[in-house]
Amino acid sequence: MKIYQLFRKLIHSYFYEIRLQNKLLLAFLSMSLLLLGIFSSVIISHVSSFAENQLLQSATETFQQTTASLENTFYSYEQISTGLANSYLFDDLMKQDMNQYTPGEITVIRQNFERSVFASVQNHVNSTSYEVDVKIFFNDDFHYFNNRTRYFSLENYLSAPWASSITQQYSKSRRGFYILPEDLLTEVEPGNFSMARVVVDKKYYPHILALLRIDMPRKYLDQMITSTVFDNTLSAVINQDLNVLACSNTTLNSLLPDLISNYDLWKLPTKTWNEITLGHEKYLLRIVTIPHYKLMHFSLVPQKSLYSDLYRIRSFLLLSVFLTLLLCIPLASLLSHSLVIRLQQVVNVMQQVKTGNPVPFQENIPHGSDEIGNLISSYNHMVEQMQLLMQQEYEYGTEIKNAELKALQAQVNPHFLYNTLDMIYWFAKENMVNEIETSVRSLSTFYRIGLSSGKEIITLRDELSQSKAYMAIWNLRLQDAIIYECKVDDTLLDCLIIKTTLQPIIENAVSHGIREKDIPTGRISINVWADFDDLLITIEDDGVGIDSETLTKLNTDVLIRESVGHGYGVHNVQSRLQLYYGSAYGLKFSSTIGKGTCVTIRIPKKTTE
Known part of the structure; x- marks a missing residue:
């Protein structure tokens, strides 16, 4: 369950949380890794299989050539010995009465015999680099050549294992040529093997005249079967009695007893490589029999020697795959970046829509004609339509606010004018001449600035003059019950402001702040200062104040929009300020019950429209 939840979390993270560029990078790398994995698996499998077949085929050909060379070697010596046995030299020699000859004549006869018998053997022996010894074991009837160096009495050796084995086999099979393993040659120096020929009486084959034995070092055969394709390969030649005639690797001789004892070699298939296990190692065994000589040649190859070449090939292929994957990383990163960079630009530009300032793509950014290019074109068209609608809305809103202002002025001014005229x-x-002069002058200033030749934007100087005139008329009516103060830096008087911004707020301060007090007297203070690129204007009174609930609604524009009468004028001011300057500007209320209210107006500090 935990694994399933973790898997779902990873999937969710991939599809919904990871950045698009990282998703594409992971997707490209995953696909590359998958394709490379499948490709490399197929290639490695086929290459390994092909290489294994080739190596085994090469090993088989080498093995067969070695076997053929062995068989040819034995066959050549067999032919030589057969030629000698059939040459009648032995018959002629054995028929002569050596008693008729002097020792000197016997010496000449022996020399002629040696010249005839050993010439062909010696010529073949001279073609090798090994010392070969030829011995003849005569029947005891012929004792003249019994010098115990090259000529011996057969009767003295019939009890020897090799001679006994030959005479027994000959009596059964009449086979004339034998290959003798080192184990049977007790009187021969270690490290030799022999080939023997039975020389028989032509008139009576069961009668053995002599045994011709050719002795040579076993390393002659050892070297012959050493040729191999693989390292640590063991090749050997054994006879049907499982005696070892030759072995290519003396360091692996210890494997022979286990192999011979654990497997019936003469019954294993001879046309394929057999998989066997010796100890804890696995081997491949190839067997070829030489039936004519009742010999077996086999080759034992450790599988790790075979697969060492395959491992090198596999390692090379895996390294190639790894290097290809490393190459895919920058390519995938470049490709994912090229796809995402334009989408990121789209996102960055779209983020500006949240700020209320949608902008189209710049012309120097390549759009393209793919899906992303179509998205950019559609976005630009949407922004153009939005800007057009916003401009239309602004114009309509301005017209509506101007109409509302004029309606407000039409509503307030007659009432204000009636009270003033009264x-x-x-x-x-x-x-009261002085009061009449003051009231007429203040009323004239108030309406002159209010009309402003139809302009909606006036200077702060004019706006403050209208507010001063408005408060002068109020004080004439209230008999100077309100102290009016204005503090402003002269350098800010030329800043621009929407006309009739202060009057509705001052009216609320008088009507709903000061006049609600038990003693309807008070103070109204106006302060103006610059806050970096903005202009801040505060209208502060010491009236009854506003409760927290009403204050919260005022600051969220709820009560302003729901109000009528005087509240309608404040809402109109807020709406006009935000429509003209933006949502970051407008009114901010702060108040304390029983101490008064402060309204802060924030507008951009501008001296030109």
């Missing part, structure tokens, strides 16, 4: 009337009745 106040002037009473001043006139009381012959």
